[in-house]
Amino acid sequence: MRKLLSSPRKDTRVQTLLAIGSYHRDDLLEELYPIATHTSPEEEEACSWAFGMFKDKRAQPILERHLQSHHPFVKLAASWGLYQMGDHSHLEMIK
DSSP, rough: TTTTTGOSOOHHHHHHHHHHTTTTOGGHHHHHHHHSSSHHHHHHHHHHHHHHHHHHGGGGGHHHTTTOSSSSSHHHHHHHHHTTTTTOOHHHHOO
């Protein structure tokens, strides 16, 4: 999976990020941090979702930055991620 994160195809990278979260591949969690801050909106969305799956409190500042995104799906994933970590202050965005 680590190799797939550097694929030239964005859709492959996004699906890999989602798989990392779905299968709780905590051995790859550290790989998400640079991707979450320096990539496409699709990858930011997938990272936000994965951070929520892991309930990774260290990612909270990244998710809060993603709440400021111009892309609604990035905001939604960030809200969901924060909700999974116990922050219900953005619940209205999820409903």
